[in-house]
Amino acid sequence: MDTSTRSRAGPFPVGDRHSGSPLRVIVLAGGKAGTDPLAQAFGMSHRCLVPLGGRPLVAHVLQTAAIHPAVESLAVSVEREAFDGLFDVLSQLPGRGIVKLVEARENLVDSVLAAAHDWDGPLLITTADHALLSAASIDAMIAALEKAQVAVAMAPREAVLATNPGGAPSFHEFAEAAYAACNLYAVTDPEALRAAEVFRGGGRFAGNAWRVLRAFGLADLILLRFRAITLAGAMQRVSRRLGLRIVPVILDDGSQAIDVDDAQTHAAAEGLLRTAAADIVVPAHAGAASRL
Structure with missing residues (x-):
């Protein structure tokens, strides 16, 4: 039985009032200051502060989440x-007051757990x-959480390459197709x-053979x-091993796999943002239309 969920994900936040449980979004922005090559190229301490389209990287993520x-x-x-560098970003967000900064921990799992503290919803x-x-x-x-406890976003290789032909992300090969991880989990x-314990120690889980071996066994590794x-x-198979129902969410928008x-x-993300902005048409007076 196919347990994947497919969605066509567009480039801009849209949508009606959501009737389900309120959601907390955790944005992982940590990294040892002065060690990230992209941040260094832009003279920033952390990658999250690197400018993109006139705003820090993290501002784009927070803007989309804050207005959802x-x-x-x-x-x-x-x-x-990095707190001081983020205060200006937070002050510009809509829905001010719903954002908190949480000090990153030594590893990915503990950082997520700390950011989830005092929250009991999705x-x-x-x-x-x-x-x-x-x-x-x-x-x-x-939507995927209506039938599962954990959802993992993936994008098909052809969709990713159509969006970012010059990129070379890691693709995970399966029997029917190859997919790129989208760094998006619910x-x-x-x-x-507790499923995140599999990720303790850092690194890309799906690309680490020993981590797969330890978590799921030799048979799954061979498959x-x-x-x-x-x-x-x-x-x-992962669901059975962890005792949780985990489903992949297949996003047909290849841009969702661009980190x-x-x-x-x-450069690819900046180009896509410019293209998307040029495609927004707003009504003008006298029934005409103009582009932002």
Whole structure:
């Protein structure tokens, strides 16, 4: 049985009032100051502060989340030395007062758990360099939680390359297709975060053979290595091992797999933002239309 959820995710936040449970969005923005090459190229301490389209990377993510009708709370996980650089970003956000800064911990899992503290509803987890995050992607992740405890966003290789032909992200090969991770995860509540223990120690889980071996066993590792299992089938096996229902959410918008982490992805994201802005048409007086 196919347990994936498919959505066409557009480039700008849209949507009607959400009737489900309020959502907290956790934005992972941490990184040791002065060590990120992209941040260094722009003279910034942290990648989350790198300018893109006239605003810091993290501002794009927070803007999309802050105006989404389902989002009630935002938590940014980052080192304390970056707090001052983020205050100006937060002051410009709509829905002021729903954002909190949480000091990043030593590893990814503990950072997520700290950012989830005092929240007992659904969580959406992403990264500060996911500047092209769309409201449609948020909608798709929320919808997936109606039938699962954990949702993981993926984009097909052809969609990613159509959006960013010069990029070379890591693709995970399955029996039916290859997918790129979108650094976008949703869980029904903090209790479901126990699945994140698999990620303890950092790194890209799907690309780490030993981590797969430890978590899911040799048989699953062999199936993945020889591309003998579908993405949905792999998630079903993971679900059984962890005791949680985990589903992939397939996003047909390849831009959702773009992490702005080097010069090439920065240029690609900036171009996509310019194109999207040029395509917004607003009504003008006398029935005419003008472009922003």
